[in-house]
Amino acid sequence: MASLDAARSSEPLSLRLRRGLGNGRVTAVLILLPPALILFTLFVILPLSESGYYAFFNWNGYGSPTDYVGVENFERIVGHSIFQTAVGNTLKIVLISLFIQMPLALVLALLIYRKTPTNAVFRLIFFVPYILAEVAAGLIWSFVFDGNYGVSASIAAAIGSEPYFLLADRDWAFVAVMTVIVWKYFGFHMMIYIAALQGVPEDLIEAARIEGASRTQIVRYVQVPQIKPALIVSAFFAIIGALQVFDIIIPLTNGGPSNQTHTIVTYLYTFGLTRLNIGFGSAVGVILFIAAVTVAVFYQRFFMKRGAVA
Structure with missing residues (x-):
């Protein structure tokens, strides 16, 4: 050859x-x-080039940008405490996605991957949250967490407790956001794992069972190694998706309370677009683009290639 x-x-x-x-x-x-x-x-190169150009101007989006400020926008962003909070929240979502969302999806996939009518019903139930639009999911959960009229209010009334407004608590609001994110997206990863598990040869599993392997050992030494490429791709989707979280947070908290639940994208939207500070928002977009490309390149180089070789 x-x-x-x-x-x-x-x-x-x-x-x-x-x-x-x-x-x-x-x-x-x-x-x-x-x-x-x-x-x-038209839809990728030109917008990215224009954003990179606008990032060096103090521009409100009207007319042509003329107030050149150099790297001042980037300096303001790096020194802004709310941006630092947004970066920290984004990293938290990455960790939650990798170490809670993905393991939960894998466990459920191992339980219901076989083709039976009952498992098909469970797969549908677990996958429905992913089908639901992000804005709709955020609105539904904002009602659930509402201390006056939501489900949490009913639970508080049933146990005789005072109403508690979880989304208004600076310490717990982002925990609620991460809970919704796990609920919304674990079904997507579960379906990836189910498809991969259904491709594992039954002969391998049966051979391991004949050799006396327990259910846990079959999962650890047979099934999980066989679906390693699916795990690698799933982790990549989880990381890139965490960098893009926006639609769920806006209807849930809109970045509050006290700007404690912002991610990088909601920070861009709030302090760039809604305040007509397009130059500042473009600088945030450039930072986010560089971060996403860096993650994609390094992940492709150090994980996907090794997974393909393995």
Whole structure:
């Protein structure tokens, strides 16, 4: 195979092009690539370039940016205590996603991955929160946590306790937010694991059972190693998703109380867009983009490649 590849690489370019035209690959590339490049340029490259440009101006979004401030926006962001809180909250969501959400999804997947009518019902029940729109989920849970009229108010009244406003508590509001995030997204990871577990050969499991392996040992030494690529991809989705959390927090707390539940994206929205400080918001967007790309590149390099090799 190596010698064949070497021989083809030494062929003239014209011969390789003719071969590509003959099997339709070059034609498919010429037809499909230009529209994709145009769309990617219009909706990704140009907005990112403009954001990088606006980040160096004090601009409210009207007219052309003229008040050049250099890196002042970035200095203000780094020194802003609320941004530091937002970064800390985003890291908390990453950790919660990796060490609570994913293990919970894996446990449930191991319990209901087999194809039975009962398991199909449970899979649907657990997956429904992910189907629900983020804004709708946030509104539903804001009602649940409402101390006057929500479910928590009914529970407090039933046990004879005073109404408690969880989303107004500086210490517990973000715990409530993270609870909703785990509830909302664990079903997505569960379905990834179920699909992977259904692809594990039953012969391996049966062989381990004949050798006397317990259920725990089968999970640890047979099933989990077999679905390692799915775990790696799931963790990547969890990390990138944590960097983008926005729609759930806005209807739940809108970043409050006292700006204690902001993530990087809600910080960008609140202190950039809603206050017409587009230059400042663009600088936050640049920081978020660099963070996301850095995570993606390093994760691809150090985890996905190793998982593929393994």
